[in-house]
Amino acid sequence: MADADGAIADLERRLVRYPAERYPVQHATAQFHLGVALTNEGRLGQAEAALTSALRGFEPEALWVERAKVRNALGAMLRLSGRVDEAAAAFEAAAESFEAAGLTADQGAARFNLGLVRRELGDSPAADQAFERACKLLESVRLGAQAGAAVRELGTTRFLAGDIERAVDPLERGVWLADQARDEAGRGGAANILGLVHLTAERPQQAIEAFRTALTAYPRSIRPESYALVKGNLALALEQVEDVPRARLASRQALSIAVAAEPVRAQAAALLERLGDEPGDVLQVLDVEPPERWPATMREELARWVDVDPRERRTEAEAWIEGQLARDAGADLAEAWIDALLELPPQHLVGLVTSLLEALGDRNDEERAQVRSEFSRAMARLHVPQLMRLTEIFSGIAQELGQEEGWT
Template sequence: MNATLAETATGGNSTFGELVLRHRRAAGLTQAALAGAAGLSIRALSDLERGRSRAAQRRSARALADALALTGEDRTFFLEAARQGRQRAGTAVRASGAPLALPPVVSRLVGRSVELNQLRQAAAAAREAESGVVVSLVGHPGVGKTALAAAAAHLLRPSFPDGVFALDLRGMDDEPVTPRAALDALLRALGVPSPQAPATVPQQEREFRSLLAGRRVLFVLDNAADETQVRPLLARVPGTLTLITCRRALAGLESGRWIWLDPLSPADAVALVASIAGEERIAAEPEAAAELAELCGNLPLAMRIAGNRLASRPQWSVSYLVSLLRNENTRLVALSAGDLRVRSAFEMSYRRLSGPAREVFGRLAFLPGPDFGVEVAAVATGLPVPQMRVHLDELADANLILASPEDGRYSYHDLLRLFARERFEEETSGAPEVSTVVDAAVDHLLGSATEAARWFHPEAAGAGGRFGSREEAERWLDRETACWAAAQRLAAHAGRHREVLALADALYWYAEVRSRQLPWEEVFERGLEAARELAARAAEAKMLNLLGWVRYHCLAEDAAALATHQRALAVAGEAGEVEERAKALRHLAVVLLRMGRTDEALAHVRRAVAGARRLGFWTGQGTVLNTLGEILRAAGRPREALSVHRSVLSYLEIYRGGATADTYRFFRSRTLQMIGADLAELADWPRAARRYRAARELFREGRNTAEEAEAAVQEGVAWREAGDHAAAADCLRSALAEFTEPAARWSRARTLVELAKTLELTGQAGAAAEHRRSALHLCRRLGTPAARRLAAELERVADPPTLRPESRR
C-alpha cells in the first residue's frame, strides 16, 4: 500500500526508459559512462531506465542520443519516444491510489537537536495558527535536509493523528512533478478516488483544503523545485504542519518559516562517522578522524559515505581513508559508496543553473581566500558589478554558495569549491582559463592592499588612488585580510617577487595597529624570500627587521628575534643601509631588555640614537628616543627616563605638521604610556595612573584596542598601588575583556595575576585563587621562558614552603 510521489505522478514502466536501457546495453556502456557523456547525473539516468521518470527534457534527450551515437531512423524514433513521454508525464496519475507513506526513519541522525526542537515548536504552533504552519528546510546539497524532515515527521507523528504524508516533488529532475499531479496524489491519499478528483488545479486546491478542515495532518514535501510548484500544495488550515525541503530558499512563500541547515560541528561529524564505522575504531585514531571530518567539510552526506566506506572495508584504517581524501583532484571520486555520491548531489543543483551562472560558479572557485566580495568577483570574471550580483543571487538561491552575514560577501563549502573547479576545467580550456581568473584576482588584491597600506605611513598626508581616507583603506584591509594574504601567497609561488615585496614593505605601519590580529610572520617571511630572490640587500635588511619585530612583539619569541635582528644588522652594514642599521640596533636593544640584559640593551640603543640622526622624526628618531627612555628606566634611572620621554612629548608638537592625525595620536599615546611607567617607577602612583588613563583614551580614539588594553593593565596596577582598589579592578577587568584571542594569552595571564593581587586586598581570596589557577593554566600552555617563570611564581603562591609536607617534619 505504500507509494512514493514518483510512482504516483509518473505511472509504471517508461517506454522511453526501456529504450534508453536497450541502447545503452547495445553500446556496452555503464550507467556512469553514459551519464558522464550526456552530462546527466547517474541518479537521473537510473530513474529513467527504471521508469521512475517518464522522459527527459528535449536537450537531455538529444545529449543521450549523441552519447549513444544514434543516427538516422534510430535517432528519430528515440527523440520521438522522448517527446511522447514528456506529454504523458504531465498528466499521468496512478489509478490504484495509496497512502503517501513516510520514508524510513534515518538512523544515526547526529547534531540536529536544535533544529528538531524548532520543529517541535512549529508543531505546537500549528494547533492554533489560522493558516497552519509551513517550515522550509534549506541548505547545501548533502547537508541532510531530507534526513531531518523524515526524522522530524516520525518524531511528531503522535501530534498529527489524522495523517502524516510524504511526497517527493523531484525538484532536481529535468521534469519536476507538476502541481496537478501532486494534488491528485494528495487527494487520493485523503480518500478521494481518481474518477471523482477535480479537473483543474484551482478546484483541486479548494477540495484539498476543505478535506483538511478540522483535521491535524503533517505533510512532508521533499525536494521542492520552486515556489510555483509548492504554493498550491500548502494546506493553510489550522492544525496542519507542512515541512518543505529545498535547495533554494523559497523566499517567495508567504508567512513561512525557514530553518537553514549548516554542516555539522567537527565533533558531531566525527560522532556521525563513528556511529556507522564503529566508535572504538574511530576513537583509536582521533587525529585522523578529526582530519577526515575536515576533509569532508563536516557535510553529513560526505561523512555518511566515509563511514560506509570504512564499515564495508574493515581492513582499512581511518588514516588510510584520509590519505585518499587529501588529494583534492580525487577527493570527490573517493567520496562515493554504492549509489551514494557527493558529486551526484552537487550535479543536480548545478544542472538547474543558467549558463552564465554556471560559468561564474566555476570561475569564482579559483579566487584566493576563504570568501570574496562582489568587487573582486567582478574583476576576476570581467563582468559589471550589477550583472555579477544577479549571478551571485542565483548561486546563493541554489545554495551552491553561501551568502555571508556581512553584506556582499560569499563563500564556498570546501567540497562545492572542488566540484566547481572540476566542472569549470572540464567545460573550458582548463589551465589557461584558470590562470586568467587567478591573475586578475591577484593583481586586484595585491594592488589594492598595497595602496591601502600606504595610508598608514606616518607621513602620508593622503595616499590618493581608490581610497578616499585612511578609514576607508582600513576597512578594506580588515575585510579582505584573508584574501590579500592568500593573494600574496599565490604571487610568491608564481615568482612575482616585486609585488610580494612591495606589499610586505607597505604593510608595516598597518601591522603596527593590527599587531595581534594577523599572521604577520608569514607576510614578512614571504617579503624576505622575495628580497633575496631579487638580490635586494637593503630590502632584505628591512624585511629581517620587520620579521624580528613580529617575533618579539607578536609572538614573544625573544631568542628567535635576537638572531633575526643580528642578521638584519649584518646585512644592513654590508649594504651600507644606515636607516635599517639604526632600526636593527633599536630592535636589538628592545629584545635584550626583554631578556634582562639591560647593560647590553643600553649600549645598543645609544648606538641607535647616534645612527637615527639621519632619520626623520616620525619614521625613526622619535621611536629610538622613546626606547632609550625605556631602557634607562629599566637600568634604575627613572628620572633620566622621564626627562627623555618629556622631551619626546615636546618634539611631537614641534613636528606635528609632518604627520597624519592618526600617527600623531598613536605616538602621543605611546609616549604618555611611557611617562606613566617612569612615574610608577618613582612611586608617584596617582600621577602615573592619570598618564595611563590619558594614553588609554587616545588609544581608544584610534581604535587601537590591544594597546588600550595594555594601558588599562598599567593603570589598574597604578591605582592599586595608590590605594584605589575599586578603580584598579575596573581597569583590569576592562583589559581582560579585550585579551580573548589566542595571540593575547600571555597578556591575559599577566592581567589575571594582577587582578588576583587586587582582589586579595579587598578580601576576595576565593576569586583571587581562581584567577591564579586560570593564569597558571595559560602559562603552562604557552611554555615560553617568561611564562615558565610566572608559572613557577604562581606555583609557589599556591603551595608556599610553610605548607609543604617537608616543612612540617
C-alpha cells in the first residue's frame, strides 16, 4: 500500500513537472500510468478522470496505438465499476486498433478482456468468439500462459452456456498449455473446470482424474483455498462412483481448511450429512490402495489432523488405534503413520503424538503392548537421529500422560 501510494504521488508530481500545454505527450503518458495505478488501488473515479485525460492528450492521428492502450486500461476500470457495456466498447475499440497496428500480443490481451465482459453481459457466442481469437493470437506469439488462460475461459464459457461436450477440448488444451508454460494456477483452474464438465456429463471417473490433476497444482500448504475447492468437487465425483470412504475423507479435508470459501464448506458439510460422518475412513482407503500410495494418503490426512479441533483429532486417533489393532498389517500401518508424521513441520509433531497416546491410554494392557510394539518396530527402521528424536517425543509425552510404558 505504501509503495503504491508512493508511485501515485510520484506520477502526480510528474503531471506538475510536465504541464499539458507544454508537454502534451509526456503529460498524457503520466496520466495513463496514473490511471492504471489508481485502478489497481480501487480508486476508480480518479482513475477514470486520469485515463480520460490521457485519451484526450494523445492525438488521434499520430498516437492511435497509445490511445488503444488507454482504451484497454479504461475498459478494465469500467468493468470494475460495473459499467460492463462501456467496458465492452472500450475493449472492442482497443482490439481493432491493435489489429490495425499489427500488435498481436496486445490485440490478444484486449480480445481476452472483451471475452470476459461479453460473458458477463450474457452474450456467450460473442464471448466464445473473442476467447477463441485471443487464444490463436496469443499462441501465435508464444505466450503460452496467456493462451492457456484464453482457451480455459473459452471452455468455461461453453460449460456455463450448457454446451458441455464442446467445452472438453479447450479445457484439455488449457491444461496442456498451462503445463507447458509452468503456470500451475492456470493448470489447476483448467483441470478443475474440466472435472466439473465431466461431472455434469455423468462421467465421474474422468471427473476424478481431472480433479486429481488439479490437486497436483494446488498444494495444501501453498494454495489452501483452491485445494479446498477442488477437494470438495472431488468428493462429489467420488460420491457418484459410490466410493464413500474417499468421498467423506475428501470432504473432511476440504472442511479442515480455515480459508475455504463458504459455498465449499456448505457443499462438503452437505455430503457428510448425506453419507454419514464416521471417523477412520483413511484406514478403509488404505485397505484398498497399493502400499506405494500410502505415504501420500497419510501425509495428506495427518496434515488435516493438525488443523482440526483437538477433540476431533482425538476421535480420529481412537479410530486409528482401533483399526490398527484389527488389521494384520498393523506394523505397516504404524510405519505409514510415522513416515507421514516426519514429513510435517516439527511444531506439529507433539500435538499429533499426544492425541495418539491419549487414545492408546484407553486400551487394555495387551492392546497397548501390541500397538507400542508395532510403532517401535516402525521407528527402529529410521536413521538414528530421527529415531532418537521420536523416542524422546513419545517417551516425554507418555510420561506427561502418566503412562508408565517406555518407548525405546
